[in-house]
Amino acid sequence: MTLPKYLQKRRQGFYAVLEIPKALRQIFDNKARFIQSLETREQRVAEKRLPIVIARWKDQLEQAKGTYDPAKGILWEVMEWRKAIETAPDDTSKEMAESLAYDWVEKLADKEGVPAAQEAVGVIFHNVQPLTANFDDWTETIKHLNPKTQALQKNAVKDLCENFKTTADIDKNSVKNYLSMLRTEKDLSDKTISLRLTFIRSFISYMDDKYGTTLLPLFTVKNLARTSTAKTVKQRAWIPFAAEEVSRLHQAALDKKDQPLADLIACAAYTGCRIEELGQVKTEHVSEQGLRIVDSKTAAGIREVPLHPALKPLMDRLRASSKDGFIIPGTDEGSFGKRSAALGKRFGHLKTKMGFGEQHVFHSIRKTVVSQLEQAGVNENTTADIVGHDKPRITYGLYSSGASLKQKAEALSQVTYGGSLGNPA
Incomplete structure (x- = not known):
């Protein structure tokens, strides 16, 4: 047959x-x-x-x-x-x-x-119902959002799916434990967790509508157990590098022949600027006296930073060699406009290889500058004007035009480093 x-x-x-x-x-x-x-x-x-x-x-x-x-x-x-x-x-x-x-x-x-x-x-x-099996169909429902918001929502839901395989895993206690884990293990702030919950609720609402489940009420801010103390928050906070450590990071970048990263470290070390503030500085924003920060995360961040004497030769080279109008080479492809994203990752790999932990990040260099200024006795308002912080008191914060460029230059000249950072040209 x-x-x-x-x-x-x-x-x-x-x-x-x-x-x-x-x-x-x-x-x-x-x-x-x-x-x-x-x-x-x-x-x-x-x-x-x-x-x-x-x-x-x-x-x-x-x-x-x-x-x-x-x-x-x-x-x-x-x-x-x-x-x-x-x-x-x-x-x-x-x-x-x-x-x-x-x-x-x-x-x-x-x-x-x-x-x-x-x-x-x-x-x-x-x-x-398995959560991951519904991920792709759910993403179709958020395609009307801008690419950055879509990416943030997808990342939040992917993390959720890694922790909850199926709807059977989701109950009041498991959700509380998950939200607590976001704070204690992933070191997210309450504000960030609340935003992430908004994204997660979009996905859970989709699941409820599709399968008739009633999981949405479990994913609320009320289920975020408050366990942080002042001590644990301080322990989790980023900490400054010592000046000698910043110099070693700069030399390590040079040894790896990563000149752009070495230049970025040097610029941060002598200005206290945030990484993306430096990524957005164009040649036209730099003068012999200072550099203008025209794109920052806060209004106080829009400022002019004096050019430290040790930084002038480097800045001359960066201006002369620029191919795209920016002093720091970078790209915003796939990073939602953040030109410094790739350099930031390279810094992360470098500092980890050198033995620095999670509490040391690129932002720690900014804290190094603030620490040096404080230890040199610089007025807190002048320091705030240099690094782009809000003024600590209402009178100066609301009514003062801020320290002059000369005052800021005198203060910033007290920031010093040894090794390759002593002359980073």
Whole structure:
């Protein structure tokens, strides 16, 4: 008797077999074909089970042509089994699909462990919803937002999906623990967590509407347990580098032949500017006396910073060698207008390699400058004018035009470094 396509008889049993195109084999662990026992010696039964298995494999091949994500491999299988059961044309086909799915779950337990198998059973048979499987469809609902907002929302929801695999994992206590973890382990402020909750609620609302769940009330600011103390906040705060450490960072960048990063470090060390403030400085903003900060995160940040004597040779070189009108080379591609993003990452790798921890960041150089000014006895209002902080008292903050460029230059001249930073030209 001629066997149908995709059906083979091996020994006393029947197997489903489907060739995998060569272009897709790498995605499927370099297998040449799918093979699965149909768990029967009767051809009639095998022929009824065959379409269910083949349809699932063909769906996988279609998805693999452009959307397969290896990290979602098990979830993909789970969703295919659920789809096979939900779309079975009759009760007999549904029973067969369920039987094959249970066999697959047993193998999953041996391969990935009982917890993974339990999650699979919940999704396949008990209407538990996996979060990751809904991510792509949800992103279609936020395409009207600007690219930066979309990226922020996606990052927040991806983090949520890493912590909650399915809707069965979500309850009042697990949400409280998750929000607490964002503060204590990821070091996010209450303001940042509240913003992230807004993004997460968009996704959870989508899930509730799609599946009839009622999870949205769990994701509120009220469920953010307040555990921070002044001591823990101080411990988590960024801390300044010592002047000698900034010099070592500058020399390390030179040793790596990363001149742009070395130049960025030098500029920060002698101005106290934020990293992106320096990234936005153009040659036209620099004079012999100082540089104008025209783009800052606060109104107080718009200012003129005197040019430290040690920085003048370097600034002359940067102005002369600029190819795009900016003193620091950079790009805003993929970084939502932040030209310094790539340099910031390189600094992060450099300082980590040198043994500095999470509390030392590029912003720590700004704190180094403020520390030197304070230790030199510089007036707090003058320091605020140099680094672009709001004035500490209302009279100067509201009514004063600020320290003169000469006053700021005299104060900033007391900031000093040794080593390669002593003459960073």
